[in-house]
Amino acid sequence: xxxxxxxxxxxxxxxxxxxxxxxxxxxxxxxxxxxxxxxxxxxxxxxxxxxxxxxxxxxxxxxxxxxxxxxxxxxxxxxxxxxxxxxxxxxxxxxxxxxxxxxxxxxxxxxxxxxxxxxxxxxxxxxxxxxxxxxxxxxxxxxxxxxxxxxxxxxxxxxxxxxxxxxxxxxxxxxxxxxxxxxxxxxxxxxxxxxxxxxxxxxxxxxxxxxxxxxxxxxxxxxxxxxxxxxxxxxxxxxxxxxxxxxxxxxxxxxxxxxxxxxxxxxxxxxxxxxxxxxxxxxxxxxxxxxxxxxxxxxxxxxxxxxxxxxxxxxxxxxxxxxxxxxxxxxxxxxxxxxxxxxxxxxxxxxxxxxxxxxxxxxxxxxxxxxxxxxxxxxxxxxxxxxxxxxxxxxxxxxxxxxxx
Numbered sequence: 001x002x003x004x005x006x007x008x009x010x011x012x013x014x015x016x017x018x019x020x021x022x023x024x025x026x027x028x029x030x031x032x033x034x035x036x037x038x039x040x041x042x043x044x045x046x047x048x049x050x051x052x053x054x055x056x057x058x059x060x061x062x063x064x065x066x067x068x069x070x071x072x073x074x075x076x077x078x079x080x081x082x083x084x085x086x087x088x089x090x091x092x093x094x095x096x097x098x099x100x101x102x103x104x105x106x107x108x109x110x111x112x113x114x115x116x117x118x119x120x121x122x123x124x125x126x127x128x129x130x131x132x133x134x135x136x137x138x139x140x141x142x143x144x145x146x147x148x149x150x151x152x153x154x155x156x157x158x159x160x161x162x163x164x165x166x167x168x169x170x171x172x173x174x175x176x177x178x179x180x181x182x183x184x185x186x187x188x189x190x191x192x193x194x195x196x197x198x199x200x201x202x203x204x205x206x207x208x209x210x211x212x213x214x215x216x217x218x219x220x221x222x223x224x225x226x227x228x229x230x231x232x233x234x235x236x237x238x239x240x241x242x243x244x245x246x247x248x249x250x251x252x253x254x255x256x257x258x259x260x261x262x263x264x265x266x267x268x269x270x271x272x273x274x275x276x277x278x279x280x281x282x283x284x285x286x287x288x289x290x291x292x293x294x295x296x297x298x299x300x301x302x303x304x305x306x307x308x309x310x311x312x313x314x315x316x317x318x319x320x321x322x323x324x325x326x327x328x329x330x331x332x333x334x335x336x337x338x339x340x341x342x343x344x345x346x347x348x349x350x351x352x353x354x355x356x357x358x359x360x361x362x363x364x365x366x367x368x369x370x371x372x373x374x375x376x377x378x379x380x381x382x383x384x385x386x387x388x389x390x391x392x393x394x395x396x397x398x399x400x401x402x403x404x405x
Contacts, residue, residue: 038299041133044069044082049127055094056086060185076148078105085186087178089160090169090274099157099183100132104148108193113153114404119202119209124299130163157183170270171334173212180213181220196227207233215337230403232396234348234388235356238364241330248319261307265295288315338367345375346399348392350383
């Protein structure tokens with residue numbers, strides 16, 4: 001397809017989703033992702049934003065653990081801890097991440113509680129947005145508590161750079177995959193009764209992270225005695241790199257909802273940080289540079305307010321695709337793999353999702369099927385981006401029970 005044809009197709013996709021959701025594209029609505037207002041972070045006595053200590057050479061090494069502040073725990077957790085562990089960053093340098101570990105009540109089965117690695121959705125790039133230092137949303141609290149009631153322990157990474165030195169590399173599959181796998185390695189060093197068996201569950205940003213983690217889980221956990229079983233991904237941001245690559249003074253041809261605008265700034269901030277050799281900031285306007293700098297620090301609710309009613313075209317002075325190698329670099333940075341999986345995949349998608357438009361995510365399923373991957377698709381016609389999470393539980397619960405036996 002020609003570049004003009006791609007532009008028409010992407011524009012048509014956005015218009016179709018806008019019509020399906022009953023929204024007027026010239027009057028953006030709030031995004032459906034559920035994130036509470038940002039509170040003052042609670043570090044549970046382990047503030048590692050400026051950590052300068054030694055980083056173990058072995059990824060997944062546990063550096064420290066502390067009891068998680070009681071107000072940050074979730075119903076059904078008999079124990080909750082905050083962990084700090086080694087994992088590489090987006091430049092493949094030794095770095096660290098934090099996370100939380102929740103253990104269900106009761107007597108653990110022989111071999112320990114099977115583990116769900118939770119990959120969270122968009123919270124923002126600033127350290128104040130760190131999930132293990134903030135109360136969970138009502139939706140995420142209900143969702144994670146459900147898995148505890150199903151007798152799974154939950155290991156919830158924050159991703160490298162979120163609450164630790166450096167910038168969290170938004171939608172960057174490689175460091176997110178490492179953060180997930182290494183969090184489970186580290187959790188098994190806490191002394192908690194955790195099983196070798198584990199699976200990944202993710203939503204939105206976390207769904208992309210979960211699939212990248214799933215694609216690499218066997219490789220990244222080799223030699224660690226972990227037994228990876230499969231993945232659940234809802235609201236997956238697939239093939240979005242094709243849309244971002246079209247960004248410039250003439251695209252997108254209409255004003256997007258504030259949520260999509262916010263995601264775009266986070267992607268650009270992460271891409272600029274990950275690929276300084278390409279100098280992506282060179283195509284930004286002065287306004288664009290100012291907004292991207294804000295994106296590096298503001299959490300989702302605050303950045304969404306900043307981006308309400310913004311025209312993304314005003315962020316650019318030249319097309320992003322005009323940078324030699326930018327399109328291929330974006331694909332490497334944030335592409336969701338559609339082949340190479342060795343364990344079952346559950347995809348859940350709401351048809352009223354305007355944060356991750358359904359045609360984009362459904363195309364991933366088609367790609368996976370064409371590549372003969374072990375994937376199953378569950379569609380929720382009346383659900384938006386956030387609503388799909390809880391709506392998927394009647395399907396994802398037996399899926400996980402089957403693969404975790």
